[in-house]
Amino acid sequence: MFKLYLEAEKKLQDVNWAYSWFDSALDEIISGLFIIKKDDYSSHGLGHLLDPFASNPDEKDDWHTIIWQDILGLHYGTVSMGQLVEKYQNKHALSQLSISTPRILDRLRDFNEGKDYHNQIKPSNFSLVGYSNVPDGGSQIKPIAPYRNPAKRAVYDYFVDYNDKSRHKLRGKQYWKTFWATFRDYLSHSESKFDGNTGILERKHVVVTNVIHIGKESNNLEDTEFLGVNSESYEIYEDVENLDSKFKEVSSSILNLNPRDVKKFGISKQTLWNVKIKIGTNQICKISDKIKVNFIKHVQFLL
Numbered sequence: 001m002f003k004l005y006l007e008a009e010k011k012l013q014d015v016n017w018a019y020s021w022f023d024s025a026l027d028e029i030i031s032g033l034f035i036i037k038k039d040d041y042s043s044h045g046l047g048h049l050l051d052p053f054a055s056n057p058d059e060k061d062d063w064h065t066i067i068w069q070d071i072l073g074l075h076y077g078t079v080s081m082g083q084l085v086e087k088y089q090n091k092h093a094l095s096q097l098s099i100s101t102p103r104i105l106d107r108l109r110d111f112n113e114g115k116d117y118h119n120q121i122k123p124s125n126f127s128l129v130g131y132s133n134v135p136d137g138g139s140q141i142k143p144i145a146p147y148r149n150p151a152k153r154a155v156y157d158y159f160v161d162y163n164d165k166s167r168h169k170l171r172g173k174q175y176w177k178t179f180w181a182t183f184r185d186y187l188s189h190s191e192s193k194f195d196g197n198t199g200i201l202e203r204k205h206v207v208v209t210n211v212i213h214i215g216k217e218s219n220n221l222e223d224t225e226f227l228g229v230n231s232e233s234y235e236i237y238e239d240v241e242n243l244d245s246k247f248k249e250v251s252s253s254i255l256n257l258n259p260r261d262v263k264k265f266g267i268s269k270q271t272l273w274n275v276k277i278k279i280g281t282n283q284i285c286k287i288s289d290k291i292k293v294n295f296i297k298h299v300q301f302l303l
Contacts, residue, residue, distance in 0.1 A: 045186060052091040052179045055150045071187065088180035092155050092173070095129045096147070104144070107160055110167050111146050121146055128154045129162070131177035141175050244284060247292045250299045251279045257299075265298040 051063045070087070073079030099105050105123055112120040121127075128151055130143035145159035155173040194201035255276055259269040271291065278287050 045189070046182075048095050049179075049182070050094045050096055050151050052088070052093070052152075055152075067183070074187075084183070085180055088183050089178055091179035092152065092176045093131050093179050093182040094151050094154065094176075096151070097127050097129045097144070099123055099125050099127055104162075107144055107162055107167060108146060110160070110169065111158075130155070130159070130175070131182065133175055133177040133181070141170070143170075143175055243289060243292055243296075246296055247284060247287070250296060251284070253299050254295055255279060262298065265294070267294065267298070 046064060046067065053063055053066070070079055070084055074081065074084065097104070099108070099121065100123070104127065105121070108121050108127060126147040128145045128147055130145075132140045132142060140163065142162040143155075143159045144162045145154045145157065148154055148157075155176045156171075158169045158171050159175070160167050160169055191197075191201065193204060195204055196202055254272075257272060259272055262272055263269075275287060275291065275295065278284060
């Protein structure tokens, strides 16, 4: 809800905005300028990004105010789409990520070659993460690079693909998603919980096909915010008493799996082979509960 004060009419009007994921406040319009008071807006949806305008990250600025002034300007016709493209196209969407897991540190390991310990990348240091600039259907590259100041220079230097275990170094700003592309997605962000676009919206209907008990939140909130969510991000709980019956339900599917299907889940070729033999010889009782849970957890994502 934006509180819009019109000087000419001297009265308060309420202007509803259909950004259901965002609460903000437009305090007044003075001489065609949108005035948004500090702390009267939220950075929800953009808070994980670094300031695209700053040359020095230590200089804190209310850059989200600029974003919302441009959104309002586009709505009221004081700013054109072409002006916004020109303003944001040469900036990139970057995030600062703490090196908090061995996996993140391993991706950046080759950047330590030839450096003394003082200048090496270490646990609890920061890295810079970008967002894939490849259209749907192409190879999704997740740029991650050593931290530098100013951060915007990272797009012109070497980086690695977080999704590639080979740690092969890449270079080129074409791999990094521009801030304009992120801004455009933010403007056109669709409503995921309701049907309809205007007026009173109707809640979407849910058809339950399966029930899986998971933890309330992802195990690694910070990592998943920047690197995305996958089947490993949530803890899935199984009822031990019904474990065998659930395993039998997916056993036929397990027999059709190939090593490449389960390799990404940390299940080795040998483990898959042993499990298949025990299923085929009706020795499910000899498979450990841990392995059963692991297969149940991941087969559900492969079906």
